Structure formats: C-alpha cells, structure tokens
Amino acid sequence: MLHRKKIAFLLIVVIALAAVVVLWITSGRSSETVIDYPIDSSGLLSVGTYQKKDGYQSYINHYAKEERPLEEILIPAESYTMVQGMDEPTPEAIQGLTQRAVRTGADGAMEWQFHVKKAGLYQIDMTVSPAAGKDSDVERELRIDGELPFTEAKSLMFQRIWKDESTEVVRDARGNDLTPKQMEEHLWQTIPLKDGAGYEPRPFLFYFSEGEHTLQLISVKEPMDIANIRIYNPLDLPTYEEVAKSYESENIPMPSDVMIKVQGEDASLKSSPSLLPFYHRASPAVEPYSVSKQRNNVIGGYAWRAPSQWLEWEIEVPEDGLYTLSMKYLQNFVTGSSTLRSLTIDGEQPFKEAERIGFPFSTSWQMKTLGKDEHTPYLFHLTKGKHAVRLEVSLGEYAPIIRAVESSILELNSMYREIISFTGTVPDTYRDYQLDQRIPEMTSVFQKHSETLLQIGEMIQSPSGGKERAAILNTLAYQLQDMAARPDTVPSRIETFSTNVGALGAWIPTLNEQPLTIDYLIVASPDVKLPDPEASQMRKLYTGVQQFAASFVEKYDQFSLTEEEDKVINVWVTTARDQALILNRLIADRFTPDTGIHVNLKLVPAGVLLPSTIAGKGPDVALEVGNELPVNYATRNAVADLTQFEDYEKVTERFHPSATVPYQFNDKAYALPETQTFPVMFYRKDILVDELNLEVPHTWDELMALIPKLQKRNLQVGLPERPLNTMGNETANTDVVTLPPNPTYSMLLFQNGGSLYKDDGMESGLDEEIAVQVFKKWTDLYVNYKLPIRSDIANRFRTGEMPVVISDYTLFNKLNVFAPEIKGLWEFTSVPGVKTAAGAIHKDVGSSGTAAIMMESSENKQEAWEFLKWWTTKETQVAFGRELEIRMGASARYPTANLEALDELPWQTSDLNNLKEQFQWVRGIPEVPGGYFTGRHLDNAFRKVVVQGEDARESLDYYLRYINEEITLKRQEFNLPYKK
DSSP states (O other), X not given: OHHHHHHHHHHHHHHHHHHHHHHHHHTTOOOOOOOOOOOOOTTHXXXXXXXXXXXXXXXXXXXXXXXXXXXXXXEEGXXXXXXXXXXXXXXXXXXXOSSEEXXXXXXXXXXXXEEESSOEEXXXXXXXXXXXXXXXXXXXXXXXXXXXSSGGGGOEEEOOOEEESOSSOOBOTTSOBOOOOEEXXXXXXXXXXXXXXXXXXXXXXXXXXXXXXXXXXXXXXXXXXXXXXXXXXXXXXXXXXXXXXXXXXXXXXXXXXXXXXXXXXXXXXXXXXXXXXXXXXXXXXXXXXXXXXXXXXXXXXXXSOSTTOEEEEEEEESSSEEEEEEEEEEOXXXXXXXXXXXXXXTTBOSSGGGGOEEEEOOSSOEEEEOEEETTEXXXXXXXXXXXXXXXXXXXXXXXXXXXXXXXXXXXHHHHHHHHHXXXXXXXXXXXXXXXXXXXXXXXXXXXXXXXXXXXXXXXXXXXXXXXXXXXXXXXXXXHHHHHHHOGGGTGGGHHHHHHHHHHHHHHHHHHHOOOEEEEEEEEEOTTOOOOOSSOOHXXXXXXXXXXXXXXXXXXXXXXXXXXTSSSEEEEEEOXXXXXXXXXXXXIIIIIHHHHOOEXXXXXXXXXXXXXXXXXXXXXXXXXXXXXXXXXXXXXXXXXXXXXXXXXXXXXXXXXXXXXXXXXXXXXXXXXXXXXXXXXXXXXXXXIIIIITOOOOOOBHHHHHHHHHHHHTTTOOEEOOSSOBOTTSSBOOOOSSOOOOOOHHHHHHHHHTXXXXXXXXXXXXXXXXXXXXXXXXXXXXXXXXXXXXXXXXXXXXXXXXXXXXXXXXXXXXXXXXXXXXXXXXXXXXXXXXXXXXXXXXXXOOEEOEEEEEEEBTTOSOHHHHHHHHHHHXXXXXXXXXXXXXXXXXXXXXXXXXXXXXXXXXXXXXXXHHHHHHHHHTTEEOOOOOTTTHHHHHHHHHHHHHHHTTOOOHXXXXXXXXXXXXXXXXXXXXXXXXXXXX
C-alpha cells in the first residue's frame, strides 16, 4: 500500500515537472496577432431603411442637394434677444475669450437673432462651460425660428470635464488602492452640435434660408455658461497620405531611441467621472501589479463603452519630430469584432483615418501601434513639449447599422400593433384573419426588413468569427421572409414574432457598446522595439501560485481593518460590491475623519442577518433592509428603538412623513429610511398622443374610459403587482416569507379614504365598506376589462402593447437601459386619482423602500446612531447617489428617501417636477405583527375572484378572518394588546 502511494506521488511530481518544462519552453512566445476588419456598412443605402418620422435622416435627406457655403456667422452669447423662464443673465468677461459669457439656467429658454447671407447647410459650434449643478451632463433643446428641426435636436448633450482629485495613490487600511475621487475641471470647450447617442458620427447640419433667423436654446437639465455660437462649414480633413507628403516637403526630422510610456490610469482628463482606474489581476504583465492587493493599474473597461465618452492623457515629448503612437489594450468584450475609437491630438484630428481606430477582439493583452496595417504605422508630428492625446468612443461603421436596426424595430413593432388590432395577442388558430387584405402593406414591410436584416447579418460576420452575433438577425429575417411568403401563417406566429423583435432590441447594446481597457500608451520613435504585452507562461504560473497562497490570508469581503480600534462599529451591507466600495470610500473620507469613529464594513448575503444576530455575531448597523424587517425584528427584541435618542425627531425632518411609517410601532421607531419608491404613470407619447390622438388620463374614470379605446386595438393598460427596486426590477423579500399589499389596491384604497389597519394595528381595516368597494373596483379591472394579471410590463411598454403603465418610478432606470430605441418617445406623470365633490383630485399612492437599522445587541449604540445620522444626511446621500450613477450608469439612479438629496440628483427638471408632484400624495404602508398575512391573503382573495369567478365581498370576507386571526395570534405571542 505504501509502495503504491510512493508511485502515485512520483507520478504526480513527474507530470508537474513535465508541465513546467512545457511552460518554460513556451514562455518566450508573444501574444497572438489579431487583425482589425472594418465593416462596410455603405451597402445599407442600396437597401433603404425606414426612417424615424421627423428624424435627422429624414431632415438631411430633404436638404441633401443644398450647398454648404463657406460663410461664417459668429453670434456673441451676450447678444441674446429673449430670455424666458430664467433670471436675466449678466454678461461676464472671461480670461482668454474675446466675448463675454452669459449663464443659462437649468430651466427656461434663451434666444438669439442672426442674418444668413447665403442659403445652405451649416454646422453649429458652441463655446461653452457647464456651470456648477448636479454633476451630470448639460442637456438642451434647440429650436430654429421657433421650430424643432428634427427630433434629435430635442436632446443635445454638453459634457462636463473631470479629472482625479489627486495624483497621489491613496490606500485603505488593508493596503488596497482606493478609487480616486473625481472633481470637475471647469474648462471652456468648443463643441459641435451632434448626436449624443453616436448614431450620427458627424456633427449635425442645419439648413438656413437667406435672411433673418432665430436660434433658441431651451434648458432641459443643468446650468451652462455660453460665450458664443458659431455657424459655419469646416474644411474637409486630409487623408494620412496627404499628411505624410507634407511631412516630406517640410523635412520634419525623425528622432531615434525615444520611448515615452504613460500609464492608462494616469489619464489627465475624462468626459465622465465613471471612467475610473481599476485593478486587473488576470495578467501579471499589467503595470503596476500585486498578487494579493488591489492596485489601480488599468482604465476604461466596461465603463468606457458609450458613444462620445473620452479619455485624455498628457504626454511630454523631448524633441520635435515624427513619432508612432501605441497602446497596450485588452478588448475581450465584443467577440469576433473590433471596438472603435477616434483620435485627437491637442484637440484636432490629425487626418481622416483618425476618425476610426479599431481594437479587435482577443482574450489576451495586445499592443496596437496605430497605422494602416501592422507593418505601416502612422507617423505623428509632435513638437517639443506637452501634448494632449484623446481617445473617444465612436460607433463608426456601426452607426448606420444600429440606426437601421432601431428603425426596423420601430416599424416592426408598429406593424405588430396593427396585426394584433385584428387578431389580439392570442389569435384563434382556426380562423382566417385575411391579414394580407386588411393590411395590404404587411407583406412588403416584412420583405423589406427581411432583406435589411439579412444584409446586416452578413456585414457583421467578420473573417475572424463572431457569427453568433448575427443569429437573432438571421432568425428574424427568415421568419419575416416566410411570413411575407405565407401571410396566412402570421396569426399563429405572432407570439414568436414579438419575442424575436424584442430579442433584436436586446441585441442592439451588443453593437452599441464599445468597451476597451487600456494599460498604458507609448509615444516612440519608429526604431524602438515595443515591450511584449503579455507575461510569459512561467510568470503566469508563478503568479497563480502566489495568488492561491494569498487567498488564505486576504479577506476580500471585508473593506476595512479596524477591529482593534477603540471606537469601532460593525456595519453590514447586503447590496453589490460596487455599492460597498462607494460606501467604504465615503466612510474613509468623511465619516471617520469627522467623528473619530471607525467602521468595519462587511458585504454579506441578505439572509444572514437574523441567524447571525441570534448567534450573537450580528453587526451594530445593517443597511438596505426591506420594509418588512424592522418592526418584525423589533417585536423579537432584535432591533433598537431610535426614539431613545434626543435628536431623533429632528433627523426625521429629512424625510417625507410617509417614509418612516413602516418602521414605527407603538410610538417607537426602529429604522431610518434610505430609499423610498412609489408608483407614477408612464405613457408612450408616440402611440397614445401622436398615433391614437388620445389624452393622458388624470382620474380613474378617465383611465377606465381609455381602456376600451385601447382594447379596440388590442392594446392594454399595465398595473403594478409588486414594488420595484432601484434597478426597476421587482423587489425580492428578505428573511421573512411575505408579500406586500398590492400597490394598485393600496393606491385605490388610500385615494378613497380607506386604510389597511385600524385600532392601532390590532385589526385589519379591510372589513370597512370602503375597503370592500375598492376591492370590487380593483378586481373589476381584471374581470370586466380583462387586464392581464401578470405581465412583463417593461417589455410590453417597449413594444407598445401597453402604452400606459403604472409602476414604481424606478422603472425609469430600467427603460433608459433596456429600451434605448424608444428614447424620447415616452414620459411619466402622476398617477390617476379620484375626484372629490369639491373638484379636487386625490392621487394617493403607497410607497416601499429600504432602511438602515441598529441592532439591539450593539454595545456601541451612540456611535451607531452617529453613523445612521451621517448616512441619511443630504450630503452623504447625494454623494452616494451620484457616485453610484457614475459607476453604474443611468440604470442606477438612486431613489433616496432624503427629500433635499432627491433635488440634487441629476434628474431632468421636468421629470423632477413630476416626481415632486406625486411625492406630495405618498402614503406609508404600516407594518404590524402578523401583517405579512395582509398582502398574502389579499392576493389569495384577488385570485379567487379573478381566476375562479367567486364573489368579491365573500372572498375578501373569507380571507379577512385569517388576517385578523394571525394579527391576534402574533399580538398575544408578543404580549401586546389584542382584539378579543
């Protein structure tokens, strides 16, 4: 037996030595060579694509034959002729500018008059500087002669400029690099008016006839200073070949043995504070590198993916001459294709080819020297001194493809709604609907878009692979082709057709997003040999062993090292790592220096709080707990009463009175609100108003009158079933198996003067006559009006099947990311209400959210209270909310419960006003012992009526007994007064 063990051990050693030898032999091999294959999307013009009504493509095609005169019109900002809805600005002299600047507010409008000598198409540039506001990009709407020239002019974006607050590396108590804080750099920029979505790679062109005109800027979001407006036509960029000839004629020298390396994480300026340096540990070749500690050694990544985002580096050149420009990059995001960037040096594109620089896919780090090909690098003339090298995300040849696909989705969804107006969403399989006769254009629409999608599918299949990217294109194209040939099969395939169109919408971000990670840039003379971008296999093996050993020591779920300090509180968070990192940085920068209290922050799963508390290993403070937990834990003496602190009442002034209702019981309070969400009404302007000429409902009577009008076209209204979280998804219950009261029923109940509980929570309020009447009205919406009990509201809103949807306002976050093709086609407003005899409309809604609690077992209650107060302040909530959106994008717009903080988050002015209008009607949903039966049995009674056809009054009365019995049972268990 012992002999066999020795043989096995020797065999393992031999295999390991053989592996090491193989790795040693191959360790000198460099990384693979990858090739950038540009896509030729010019062929889309021959197919012809559906164009958005009143869109830029329709506009520019209309004026395609007009001249582009070499006239220039310079309009000083101080020469405005009209100001509306904002304070009259005082022109201010700005150093370095010849014109005086004026400030435009976050709302209102400003107008200028000017004269055009020669009719034609012109580009418009503006010299601007975003003013202090909510740290988001500035948005404006442009009108010419009082009219919107095209829909894209409704949302013109002006970026702020950001940089790291300090160039020094700051580390936490565990020796990990902290993400550098970002600060705005207030610089004047000359910005051409262009498409912020990147679908139009060139700046917009505007047609002006000869004579007098007005130009009006309407503020949508954030204040901005303006120096001048320039209307002109720039000269065409030269090609590299033309530039190279000028090098020869000017006899520009070519230095030798020069190599300047700039680390990517040392970017001097950036367009977004979300473009943060981060750590990459997969390859030991990145600089700097640590096997166990987090080192900010790269920049970009998935955060650097949106069109118009840019990073800029400052490079100092030792002498005049011609240099090459190289980047060590990782592009392992977009399979079988390249992500694109455009290049500027000192604010100017050096030549036409710099508009499109491709970084092809590879699983390993690559070194790219900009050039025509691998053997023909571009040479850049750089003078001695400092230069700014900027890389900006560009869609390049993808722009017409995305534009064509989005247009196809819009027209196919329109055709889908036309079809279901005859067939419904569940057609009769035995009926001939004669759709080809009722909708004569149907087959031609299907055929046209089938050809377009097939051509796009062929375009994006590069020689290097990536054919799976075209899978959904081909699937839908073949389906359209077959439905065009056999229109009688359309009704039976309508569901798969809708699913495929939805999948095509989800496919767009795979082309629209252009991620890229940069380790460093190199400016070098052409004779210099560049370093290998990848580490040798032997080094990778050695590093892997080191990382494995370090994993037994490092605590990756813990963000601080303060267990031995005198004043330490343990704080647990149950959100994602990004949120925990942001909070840890805020604690280190603000809370601990101001209070002297150290925090041991830990990221934990949501379900461990109660078991850990029972075991005596719980935290002092827990964040992001659900509404149902504080009172439920408090009845078990697990959560501390916050009214014991003298300043509790003053602290609660930060919130709407409704926000604290779920956490109060028996004149005590067991949590402070963190987030608060509530329903609003979303509607599709393009369908409801433009297409159907219907009005947005303000009362439930108006909504019920609207439903049949929509159902005539087999369209529906969507009502909420459960609250939504920050990302716009349904909330998951934590620890307690419970179901919150249905948001629609709560809304109707509150609007009609009812309540969920009575007698201080000793008895359900659902036995009151008003509660019964509201229950019947609620169920009638599903019984009589046949509204769907459960549906994917976001997707149906996207397709237009549900042009009116009532849902928590965080659906806004999801739609911004989930449905980019309908941007600008929808809005939200307050929910329908109940009109009183006096003519007032009550729009009460229930709310949900999350809270921060202090555990009763905490031995540091005063320190924990100081933390809770700090965490819910305006300053902290604004900083957390902005940083969260900076890191994760618009999908993470933070629904803070702090009213002042909500005002400071980067909402558009009109959207914020709509939120505040609804906020005044928000009601809190109380939590009582045994109250978890309310939502559960309310849902049971609802289904008994809607699904089984039972009587509404009898069904509610039947389950009401169970609700009251459970409330009484729990009050007896916790020695509380109960109804006998």
